[in-house]
Amino acid sequence: MYKHHTQTLILLGLICACHIPGPLPFSTGPELSNCGDLVPDPDEMCDDGSRNNDQWGDCTEQCTIPYCGDGLVHEPSEECDPGSDDGVCLPDCTLPASCGDGIVHELEECDLGAENSDIEYGLPGGCSKLCNPIPYCGDGSIDEGYEGCDDANEVDNDACTNECQENVCGDGIIYTGFEDCDDANSLNTDACLNDCSHASCGDGFVHQGVEECDGQEDCGPKCITDRYVFVSKEVFRGDFDEGIGETGIERADWLCKIHAEAGHLHLGKNFRAWISDDTSSPATRFERSEGRYIMQDGTVFVESWDDLVALEFQNTLYMTEYGGEPVQGGAWTNTLADGTAASLDEHCQNWSTSDFQVDGRSGGLTLLDEQWTDLKQFNPTPCDVDSHLYCFEQ
Numbered sequence: 136m137y138k139h140h141t142q143t144l145i146l147l148g149l150i151c152a153c154h155i156p157g158p159l160p161f162s163t164g165p166e167l168s169n170c171g172d173l174v175p176d177p178d179e180m181c182d183d184g185s186r187n188n189d190q191w192g193d194c195t196e197q198c199t200i201p202y203c204g205d206g207l208v209h210e211p212s213e214e215c216d217p218g219s220d221d222g223v224c225l226p227d228c229t230l231p232a233s234c235g236d237g238i239v240h241e242l243e244e245c246d247l248g249a250e251n252s253d254i255e256y257g258l259p260g261g262c263s264k265l266c267n268p269i270p271y272c273g274d275g276s277i278d279e280g281y282e283g284c285d286d287a288n289e290v291d292n293d294a295c296t297n298e299c300q301e302n303v304c305g306d307g308i309i310y311t312g313f314e315d316c317d318d319a320n321s322l323n324t325d326a327c328l329n330d331c332s333h334a335s336c337g338d339g340f341v342h343q344g345v346e347e348c349d350g351q352e353d354c355g356p357k358c359i360t361d362r363y364v365f366v367s368k369e370v371f372r373g374d375f376d377e378g379i380g381e382t383g384i385e386r387a388d389w390l391c392k393i394h395a396e397a398g399h400l401h402l403g404k405n406f407r408a409w410i411s412d413d414t415s416s417p418a419t420r421f422e423r424s425e426g427r428y429i430m431q432d433g434t435v436f437v438e439s440w441d442d443l444v445a446l447e448f449q450n451t452l453y454m455t456e457y458g459g460e461p462v463q464g465g466a467w468t469n470t471l472a473d474g475t476a477a478s479l480d481e482h483c484q485n486w487s488t489s490d491f492q493v494d495g496r497s498g499g500l501t502l503l504d505e506q507w508t509d510l511k512q513f514n515p516t517p518c519d520v521d522s523h524l525y526c527f528e529q
Contacts, residue, residue, distance in 0.1 A: 170198035203228040272299035304331035359426025362528035368455035373483030373518030383486020391526035398456030409525035411476035418474035431458035465497040483518035
C-alpha cells in the first residue's frame with residue numbers, strides 16, 4: 136500500500152513539473168497537526184518534514200503537492216500563479232511575454248511599453264511591469280497600507296480628503312457639516328478649539344487676545360473680567376495730601392488703590408481716580424473696558440466704558456469700598472461725562488492746594504445724568520471742601 140502511495144506522489148510531481156493546469160484536488164485549508172513530521176498521513180499528499188516549502192519545495196507547507204493553479208508561485212518552474220493576486224498570469228503559470236510592448240493584449244489591463252513602472256502606488260494613470268494599473272489615491276479603490284479611504288473625487292471637505300485619509304478633527308481640513316474650523320493644533324486658547332468648533336464666550340477656555348476670562352470668578356457675560364468701582368468712604372481736600380506721589384493725580388490714584396486694598400477689592404489690581412487736571416483726564420489715563428463696572432456687592436454700575444460715557448447707567452454709584460449704605464455729598468472730578476477735562480483751571484492748581492480761595496470742580500453722588508461727574512449748579516467748589524473720590528479698577 137505504501138508503494139502505491141509513493142507511485143501516486145511521483146505521478147503528481149511529474150504533472151507539476153510539466154505545468155499542466157488543473158482543478159485543485161486537495162484543500163490547502165487549516166494547518167494539519169502532523170504536517171512536517173516526515174510521515175505522509177492519510178489526510179496529507181506528502182510530507183518532507185523541514186523541507187516543506189511553498190516556494191521551492193516538492194511538498195508545500197500544507198503537505199500538498201505543488202501544481203500550477205494552487206495560488207503559490209513555485210520557483211523556478213513557475214513565473215506566476217493564476218490562483219494568486221500578484222498580477223496577470225497565464226493558465227500555464229507563465230507571464231505574458233507581450234507585457235511591455237505597448238499593446239494591451241488579452242489578460243493585460245494596460246501597457247505603456249517602456250513607461251511601465253515598478254512603482255507600487257501613487258502613479259495616477261501609470262501601468263506596472265505586469266501590465267496592471269498602478270493603484271493611486273482617487274481611483275475609487277481603497278489600497279491597504281496606503282489609504283484609509285478613497286471616494287474618487289476632488290472634494291477635500293467631505294468624509295475622505297484628497298489625500299485619501301478619513302477627514303478627522305485636527306488634520307487641518309474642515310469637514311463640511313461636522314466641523315466649524317480645523318487649525319491642526321492642540322491649542323484651546325485660539326479661535327478654533329480642539330473639538331473643531333469656534334471659540335466662544337462660555338466654552339470654558341480663555342480666547343487669548345479676545346477674552347479676559349471664561350467661567351472664572353468675577354467673569355462677566357462678555358468674558359471680560361468685572362472691574363470694581365466705588366466712592367471712597369473717606370473724604371479729602373483738593374490737594375489729596377494724605378496720598379503718596381509727586382502730582383495731585385498720582386496721590387489720588389494711590390488713595391484709590393489703598394482704599395480698594397482695604398475693601399479687599401481684587402487685591403493687587405490697579406485703581407485710578409476719576410479726576411482731571413490741565414494735562415490728563417480719565418479719557419487719556421483709563422483702560423476702556425468692554426466689560427462691566429460693578430460695586431462691592433456685585434451690583435452693576437454700567438455695562439462698559441462705552442455705556443459709562445454714554446450715561447447708560449444700570450444703577451447710581453453710591454457704594455463705598457466696604458459696601459453698605461450710600462454715602463452723600465460730592466466727589467472731586469473736574470471731568471465731563473465723556474471722561475475729558477471739564478476745565479483747564481478749576482482743578483485746585485492740579486490738585487496741589489486746599490486753599491479756599493482756589494476752586495475745583497466736583498460731581499454729585501447718586502445722580503444718573505451728567506451731573507454725577509459735573510455738578511454744574513454747585514461748581515466751582517472751593518478746594519478746602521471735603522469731598523470723596525470716584526475710584527475705578529483698571
